[in-house]
Amino acid sequence: MRIVVPYTGRDPKSRLAPVLSGPERRAFARAMLGDVVETVSAAGHTPELLVPEPIGAVEADVDLGDVPTTVDDRALTPAVDAVLDRVGEGVPELGVVMADLPLATPTALDRLSAAGGDVAVAPGRGGGTNAVIVRDPAFSVDYHGASYRDHREAAAAAGLSVSVVDSMRLATDVDEPEDLAEVLLHGDGRAREWLVDAGIELDTSGGRVGVRRESGERPE
Ligand SMILES: Nc1nc2c(ncn2[C@@H]2O[C@H](COP(=O)(O)OP(=O)(O)OP(=O)(O)O)[C@@H](O)[C@H]2O)c(=O)[nH]1
Numbered sequence: 001m002r003i004v005v006p007y008t009g010r011d012p013k014s015r016l017a018p019v020l021s022g023p024e025r026r027a028f029a030r031a032m033l034g035d036v037v038e039t040v041s042a043a044g045h046t047p048e049l050l051v052p053e054p055i056g057a058v059e060a061d062v063d064l065g066d067v068p069t070t071v072d073d074r075a076l077t078p079a080v081d082a083v084l085d086r087v088g089e090g091v092p093e094l095g096v097v098m099a100d101l102p103l104a105t106p107t108a109l110d111r112l113s114a115a116g117g118d119v120a121v122a123p124g125r126g127g128g129t130n131a132v133i134v135r136d137p138a139f140s141v142d143y144h145g146a147s148y149r150d151h152r153e154a155a156a157a158a159g160l161s162v163s164v165v166d167s168m169r170l171a172t173d174v175d176e177p178e179d180l181a182e183v184l185l186h187g188d189g190r191a192r193e194w195l196v197d198a199g200i201e202l203d204t205s206g207g208r209v210g211v212r213r214e215s216g217e218r219p220e
């Protein structure tokens with residue numbers, strides 16, 4: 001199956017700004033993208049990048065190999081919807097897997113692709129839609145906000161069946177600083193390596209496990 005991976009390098013992961021500088025967020029987002037592309041391929045699928053502008057040489061620190069790429073500078077929802085227009089005769093299904101899922105594994109993707117339904121969804125913590133497989137052209141996306149709820153409602157309104165996959169690895173999108181602790185705890189790819197190299201470490205001093213910088217200070 002072809003799996004589209006939307007990715008933006010335009011001020012990515014802004015909610016990580018309390019911990020990571022702008023250049024660091026770009027590098028870390030790129031490392032997560034590398035993990036996701038590798039996982040999609042390892043699961044036997046064909047990754048396709050969906051980006052608002054060509055990925056430049058400045059971001060070539062992570063070699064993605066020869067990944068097919070669609071460039072569409074519209075916002076996330078219309079850009080993904082345009083790709084989903086392909087679903088129909090000749091293209092029975094298409095996946096959309098976000099680029100900020102560095103804990104995703106081939107096994108977790110296998111579970112999603114094995115789930116039936118016109119639409120198979122892996123919800124994200126916090127209300128989002130981290131991964132979805134679409135098998136009916138009547139479905140369209142509406143990202144941001146509580147998109148998991150919105151997608152279920154839209155599918156129901158269109159008379160489409162939905163299956164939901166409960167997966168910690170697909171549910172953990174990295175948006176907030178506390179999500180970095182999950183990457184340190186459960187990751188084993190480039191994103192985790194990037195955090196360790198940057199001196200980000202677990203902080204177990206409070207209630208919930210968080211992260212801190214070895215140096216104490218975020219670089220500007
Ligand atoms: N192609 C494309 N991908 C996008 C766009 N906006 C977000 N994405 C990707 O969609 C996924 C989920 O988006 P967010 O969690 O909002 O990521 P983000 O915009 O980098 O992070 P925040 O600044 O914290 O919202 C990530 O893989 C992003 O790279 C966009 O406008 N175009």
Ligand SMILES: C[C@H](OP(=O)(O)O)C(=O)O
Pocket residue numbers: 076124126127128129130142143144145146147148173175
């Ligand atoms: C794209 C968006 O991601 P979030 O901002 O919820 O992580 C969503 O899943 O609807």
